[in-house]
Amino acid sequence: MTVLIVxxxxxxxGSVRRAFEExxxxxxxxxxxxxxxxxxxxxxxxxxxxxxxxxxxxxRGWIAPLCDAACGExxxxxxxxxxxxxxxxxxxxxxxxxxxxxxAGEVRLLTPSGGMRVPxxxxxxxxxxxxxxxxxxxPDGSDFYxxxxxxxxxxxxxxxxxxxxxxxxVVAAVTSGRVWGTQFHPEKSSRAGFRLLRNFIxx
Numbered sequence: 001m002t003v004l005i006v007x008x009x010x011x012x013x014g015s016v017r018r019a020f021e022e023x024x025x026x027x028x029x030x031x032x033x034x035x036x037x038x039x040x041x042x043x044x045x046x047x048x049x050x051x052x053x054x055x056x057x058x059x060r061g062w063i064a065p066l067c068d069a070a071c072g073e074x075x076x077x078x079x080x081x082x083x084x085x086x087x088x089x090x091x092x093x094x095x096x097x098x099x100x101x102x103x104a105g106e107v108r109l110l111t112p113s114g115g116m117r118v119p120x121x122x123x124x125x126x127x128x129x130x131x132x133x134x135x136x137x138x139p140d141g142s143d144f145y146x147x148x149x150x151x152x153x154x155x156x157x158x159x160x161x162x163x164x165x166x167x168x169x170v171v172a173a174v175t176s177g178r179v180w181g182t183q184f185h186p187e188k189s190s191r192a193g194f195r196l197l198r199n200f201i202x203x
Contacts, residue, residue: 003201004039006066007031008056010082011045012187019187023197033065041201042066042075046082050091050107050150053082054099063100070102076178076203077102084174084181085152093150103176105154112167119149124164126172126184132161134173134180136199142192144172144184152183178203 003025005016013029020027020043028035036042044066046053057063069075079087088099091107099107110118125141135142146164152171154160162173162182174181180200186193 001026001040001201002038003027003041003043004035005029005043005045006062006083008046008053008060008062010048010053010056012047012185013045016043016045016080016187019194019197020201023194023201025197025201031060033061036065036069036075039069039075041203042069042077044077044079044083044086046080046086047147048082049094050082050085050099051094051097053086054091054097057086057100067100067102070177070179074178076200077180078200079179079181080187081148081183081185084183085150087174087179087181088152089155091150102179103152103154103159103174103181104156105152105159107150108153110149110151110166110170112170114167116167119147120166120170121147123189124166124184126162126164129161129163132173132175133203134161134175134182134196134199138192138195144182144186144189144192146172146184148183152181
């Protein structure tokens with residue numbers, strides 16, 4: 001098993017790699033899309049704006065390999081934070097841009113009610129929706145660490161497997177087939193986050 005962590009110039013690669021290694025996975029951080037061919041699992045991390053992320057993926061040749069791996073070959077893919085947002089059809093941070101289209105939906109500015117601040121930064125409990133493998137072994141209401149100003153609005157609410165209350169219900173996690181996405185950072189979320197990562201590498 002090799003977990004490929006995609007380096008497209010916008011991820012906190014070190015902490016993601018260390019977290020997976022602590023979970024017992026062999027990891028490879030790569031800026032070469034050809035390495036997708038040898039991967040058993042793929043992780044798309046990310047910090048920054050949607051449009052910049054998609055531009056970097058295009059320029060570095062990642063789009064077709066990632067989509068082929070996830071859709072054609074069924075390789076498990078986990079998008080974290082911006083990486084989850086890039087799974088969407090379209091996003092608006094930094095200007096409108098098309099996404100990977102692996103999970104239909106849009107990424108829009110977070111507009112919480114009740115005077116809640118943007119960006120959303122800190123620990124919040126996630127409410128589990130359904131029986132997604134992502135949250136197996138985790139109690140409802142487990143705490144995860146968030147840092148984001150935009151949020152995922154899916155075309156089909158059936159893909160939502162976790163939500164967080166932040167001045168209204170916000171999508172915290174999605175799953176579509178073997179494509180998973182977390183708005184929070186599991187690699188920074190202590191035991192709950194590491195359990196989720198273990199669930200991913202055994203999916």
